Amino acid sequence: RQEQAFVNEFARLGEDLPVLRARLFANENPHGISxxxxxxxxxxxxxxxxxxxxxxxxxxxxxxxxxxxxxxxxxxxxxxxxxxxxxxxxxxxxxxxxxxxxxxxxxxxxxxxxxxxxxxxxxxxxxxxxxxxxxxxxxxxxxxxxxxxxxxxxxxxxxxxxxxxxxxxxxxxxxxxxxxxxxxxxxxxxxxxxxxxxxxxxxxxxxxxxxxxxxxxxxxxxxxxxxxxxxxxxxxxxxxxxxxxxxxxxxxxxxxxxxxDQDWQNFCRTENAKAREVLYKGLQQLGYEYVPSYTNFVLFPIRMKTKTFENQMFRNGVGTQTRDFDNQPWCRVSIGTVDEMNIFLDAFKKVTS
Ligand code: PLP
The missing domain is CATH 3.40.640.10 (Type I PLP-dependent aspartate aminotransferase-like (Major domain))
Structure with a gap:
């Protein structure tokens, strides 16, 4: 649904669909199946x-x-x-x-x-x-x-x-x-x-x-x-x-x-925790707080309008989700591979600086 929303939005704007380098909007497993x-x-x-x-x-x-x-x-x-x-x-x-x-x-x-x-x-x-x-x-x-x-x-x-x-x-x-x-x-x-x-x-x-x-x-x-x-x-x-x-x-x-296949499940769990740490560290360095997560996604408050943020991140090749609640815009980013989290952080720096 999120993917289709991006497709529709970029069609409406008359812009080419950017190449997605980090698909972090649907809490999918980036490592594939066992x-x-x-x-x-x-x-x-x-x-x-x-x-x-x-x-x-x-x-x-x-x-x-x-x-x-x-x-x-x-x-x-x-x-x-x-x-x-x-x-x-x-x-x-x-x-x-x-x-x-x-x-x-x-x-x-x-x-x-x-x-x-x-x-x-x-x-x-x-x-x-x-x-x-x-x-x-x-x-x-x-x-x-x-x-x-x-x-x-x-x-x-x-x-x-x-x-x-x-x-x-x-x-x-x-x-x-x-x-x-x-x-x-x-x-x-x-x-x-x-x-x-x-x-x-x-x-x-x-x-x-x-x-x-x-x-x-x-x-x-x-x-x-x-x-x-x-x-x-x-x-x-x-x-x-x-x-x-x-x-x-x-x-x-x-x-x-x-x-x-317990080995595969353990591998995915461990990799998820590793990539989540990379995200946490990156957000801390940029002065952003986050809600500590037990899952393969992280919620954190952002400082711009949700739709603007989502579209700008997407323009930079990163798919994320956003929400508005408690009078605050939030980003919910899925945990991808370590490389994908670094791509996310690079795009995030660009979009928010
Ligand atoms: N429940 C929760 C909390 C979810 O986040 C999702 C998907 O993201 C689902 C259920 C549905 O997942 P699926 O239909 O792929 O099993």
Whole structure:
């Protein structure tokens, strides 16, 4: 969407589209897919004439084994966006309210708004985190809330909630309203920072977890994600969704290879942290503050209008995203390779000097 927005903007201005040297607007994995996934993907072409019934079941088994849940607790989807949309439809297709805290990832909320649901949002803390106490108070004082949406780690802030606090919140709140936790960036966290919400699924709490292969696995273009929820809920949500039958056999087969390739995931996590440090240092040297991030993107306040900044960066070959909130323009830059972060910093210096 961002890419298309740039294409449209430059067409409107009658200018040639600049060559993009650092694509840092969509939180993609700059290292590509695991070599083992690539090999599996190529081999699976030979069974491209077959539906992926067996492969879908195998991947669900694999995920269930790692998460300590059952295959029937898992719903595969062609990227987690599909699950976000299905959940919006399932919970608020006939109206109602969704409680969240903004700024956050608006996809599920925008889908719900299209179905005429109302979004109820509380402000975040001064550390740019979800304010769970404020959410509980809002829930108690608001009629008609059908779903609570939490993104952890949060996009666009890159912040996380303490695992114990989030777990306690999910246990308590899900007694009254289902809690949807979008964990798209969970794979970038150190083990101590990861809440074990899958355990709540086995204990029957009304929580739905969304995961994606688009980030640490680099599958943004291949499209693979999954949801985890109590089996009854998975079955009910599945009535609104074609699930694994919408995903290609090549993607699912490559997904299995990637899921097992811990070395590749570790490599991507380590490289991400390295490149993030390069960005932090560069911003510090230029006198810019940033929100410390647990993800593959960083949010920081800028000193010019968002659209002007985005377009000038793009003219210098760098794609970024911007937001306006708290009476302040912000840049959200994805973490690319170390080289790409240096390209970003060079362009940033030019644009802001
Ligand atoms: N959730 C969050 C928080 C995201 O940032 C994104 C994409 O950037 C998604 C979900 C959707 O990703 P996908 O549909 O590629 O799985």
């Amino acid at each position: 070599p083992k996934a690539r090999e599996a993907l190529i081999k699976a072409i030979d069974v491209g004439n077959r539906y992926a019934f067996r492969e879908g079941a195998m991947l669900r088994e694999m995920i269930a084994g790692k998460e300590g849940i059952k295959p029937e607790n898992i719903l595969l989807c062609a990227g987690s966006s599909e699950l976000l949309m299905t959940a919006a439809l399932f919970f608020t297709g006939r109206g109602g309210k969704i409680l969240t805290s903004r700024p956050t990832y608006d996809d599920l909320l925008d889908c719900a708004s299209a179905f005429k649901a109302e979004i109820v949002s509380v402000p975040q803390t001064k550390e740019h985190r979800y304010d769970l106490n404020a959410m509980k108070a809002k829930l108690a004082s608001t009629e008609g809330i059908k779903l609570v949406y939490i993104c952890n780690p949060n996009n666009p802030t890159g912040t996380i909630l303490p695992p114990d606090e989030l777990t306690a919140f999910c246990k308590e709140v899900s007694q009254t309203v289902p809690v949807f936790v979008d964990e798209a960036y969970i794979d970038f966290l150190a083990p101590a920072d990861r809440p074990n919400l899958a355990k709540l699924v086995t204990e029957g709490y009304n929580v739905i977890l969304a995961r994606t292969f688009s980030k640490i696995h680099g599958f943004a273009g291949l499209r693979l994600g999954y949801g985890m929820a109590p089996a009854k809920l998975v079955k009910e949500i599945s009535a609104y969704n074609r699930g694994e039958y919408e995903i290609s056999v090549t993607t699912i087969t490559a997904g299995m290879a990637s899921y097992n």
